[in-house]
Every structure is written in C-alpha cells, then in structure tokens.
Amino acid sequence: MLDKVKKVKLNQDIVFGDSNRPLVLIAGPCVLEEEDRVLKIAETVKEITSRLGIPYVFKSSYDKANRSSIKSFRGPGLEDGLKLLERVKREVGVPLLTDVHEPDQAALAAEVVDIVQIPAFLSRQTDLVVAAGRTGKIVNVKKGQFLAPWDIDRVVEKIESTGNEKILLTERGVSFGYNNLVVDMRSLPRMRETGYPVVFDATHSVQLPGGAGETSGGDRKFVPYLTRAAVGTGVDALFMEVHDNPDVALSDGPNMVPLDQLEGILIKALAIDEIVKGR
Template structure:
C-alpha cells in the first residue's frame, strides 16, 4: 500500500538526522504529521538510532538499536506515521523491521550484498542511497540484489558525488538514469549539500541550497524528496549545517507538490 502510494504521488522522507531525545522526535513528528494531513501526500518519518559513519569517533551516534527503535515506535503510535531508519549491519534488519516500514541502506554501504539481502528478506520497502562514488547507471546492481532476494519494493536515492576534497556535486542526470530501472527515485536534498569532513572533524554544509536541490530534482522527474529537519539545526548533534529548519519545511514542500 505505502509503496504504491509512493509511486503515484510525490512522497517525502522527513525527520531529524539522529535520535537525540524522545522530545525532539515528538516535536518534529507533530509538524510532519500535520503537513501530511494538510497536503495528503505520502510522508515517512525518519531518524537514525545509530550514525555509524560519523567523521570523528568522538561524535554523537545515537541511543542504539533497542532504545532507538522503542522511541521510533512511540512516534508511530502517537502520530500514525510510517517510519524509516538506517541499518548498518545485517543482523539489524530483522529487528528494525519489527518497527519500521522502510529500511534504509546508507550510501557508503549500498554495495554490501549481505546487508541488501537481509533488508530485502524482511519484506519491507528498501531505500538504497547511491554511493558518492557511483553513477546513476551503477545503481542497477544494488537494486537488482534486492530484487533477486525476492523483494521488488525498492527506492533509489540520489545524494551527490564526491567532487574534490570536502565537497559534493550533484549530477541530476542520475535521477533520470535511475528512473529507467522502474523504481521510484528519491532526492536527498540535505545530504547532497554536505561538505564531508569539512568542518574540523565534522561534516559541514549549507542548507541554503536545499530548496534548489529539490526543485532541480523535480525537473528531472524525482518521485520523492528526503529532507532532514530540526527545530534548531545549528545546535543539532549531527548534520546540523545541512538540515532544514522545521519552520521552513512547509514552504519547501509546497513548491514540490504544486
């Protein structure tokens, strides 16, 4: 049902980068749920129980699998929103699938066969983020690993390519190229404005470009839009420079739905 809705209407994956607290999840989810009701488009709530690929070992990673899934389930029960979260290791797939509706494969791990197969075998939707070192054409093979494991519910997400040091560039032809595989294609509008490792041990970026990234992807036929949002991103514990301010979310969504 959800996957078919995501094929038919513009869809949104929205939420804070990492679980900082239950209160933060509720604050963001309340706004996200209200916007879903107002615009009647598929919306999936996102947050990570563990950010296993932080730049520095000293960076905040999240509450972990058990506590994080419990907090996400509380959001689902209170706001009736479908959920998505990252998994980094194969053993996490089945446990996360007990709570979430979509399993997300991080970009760095999109060629990890065992991880893709484990996610596929849960029967949940699998969102595979394109690695920064791959082209859109290359994403046929990760998608095929999921499909060959018996799961055709695949989303492919564009998030930019490495361009020199501490920078990313987006080739929007990747959106068009990935759509040729027959799966919904999502634009990660916030990670694509990152400057990886470019802020003295943390990832920098510039959220100013998020609305433009989204509109450009729309022009190339994107089906959905991934945006991390936070009420106070300048003080967020992960990916703050790239996250959309919660108060600005509706305006961006409107431009993509109209």
C-alpha cells in the same frame, strides 16, 4: 522521468511511483535525540504535510555508524532507538524509515519500521543489502557518493535476488573533489530506468563530508534550489532531514532544514510536481 515504474505501496495512502498522486515526503531529524524533541518534530511535519496533502514517512537513525570523529554523537543505539521509533509510530501515527548498518540489524529493525534503508557508504555491501531485501519490507537504497547512476543496477539485482521488488533508489550527490558533493540531475532519470521509484535527498546533497574537521559541514541555503530542480525531473519522493533548531542538532545540523522553512519549500515543490505530472 514519467515513464512507468513499479508502484511501491506502503499503505493505502502512500504509494511511491504513482503519477496520479503527489510526491511523498520522507523527513525527520538526522539522528534520534531526546524523546520530546523527536516527537515534536514528527508531529510538526505531520501537521505541515496534512495541510498540503503530502504523504509523509518519518525518518531518523538510531545509530550513525559513519561519523567523522570517534567523539561524534551516534544516537541511542539499536534497542532504545527502536523503542523510540515505535513510540513515534504509536503516538504520532506515521510510518517509519530507519537505516541499518549490519546484516543482523535488518530483521530487528523491520519489526518496527516500514522502510529499511541502506546507507550510501554501505550500498555495495552485499550481505547487508541482501539481508534488507529478505525482510520483505520496502528497501530504500542511498546511492553511494562514489557510484555512477548505472552502478545502482547491480544493487537492485542483489535485492531482487531475494524475491523483494519493493525498492526505492535515492540520489544524495556524488563526490566532487575533497569535502564536497555535486548533484548530477541526469542521475535521477537514469536511476529510474531500473523501473523503480526514485527519491531525491535534498539535504545530504548539500553536505560537505568531513568539511568541518571533526564533523561534516553543509550549506542548507541551497536545499530549496536543488529540491525544485529535482522535482522538475519527476522524482517520486523527497528526502529531507529537518530540525526545530539545526544549529544545536547533534548530527548534520549544517545541512538540515529548519522546521519553520519546510512548508515554504514544499509548497513550491508541490506546484512543480503538479506541472510535471500534468495533475
């Protein structure tokens, strides 16, 4: 896993794929909720990562277009959501990641965020992937639950066709029967063979898609175990959805990490990361 990959630089302090630096944390609530809560989550994670010396990128979605039910909460929408994300960047002082669902959203989101993300379900949508690449921003691709690790090679080619080589690849589990996901840890080194940094999504990997009927279920108790296993392979970053009270979260509550448990998970992950990198 520690073969050389392209270093993807976000800023002076955050460089993905640099074995001389600690892994990066991408974290935040699944979807943007009320402003005070969103700001508090961002501030709390920043405090934790600052104490631990971990580079931090805030993530949250302005729209969750792939909800299980028509009645599910989707978020504030593009315009209001980007305004809130901009406020997070300004007041908390952290870089941003958000996902886009349609090609014409990519350029608009790129005006505010530092990393444009392709959702897993849309990772084969050529027009969307190319539009994200054309923004010139870092593009994080969530590997679809239906894709083999080597299938991501074609997605990489689509982004590279735009001249953009600032690419991150994220593993979030693969479909395993009905309403279940499993993580094949072999996927992480295989995806890194593309020459780009690899991210492990520790919370969506414990999701049970559609498993609660009108919503997705999940089992957050397995997040620490999968995190330690993935960091042991030498990933470049961790992706986690976090919330101060996941049981009342408006999306993905069952698989989100409670804020008061985040630091403990990261401390162990950092220790493994240092061993793997020989730091």
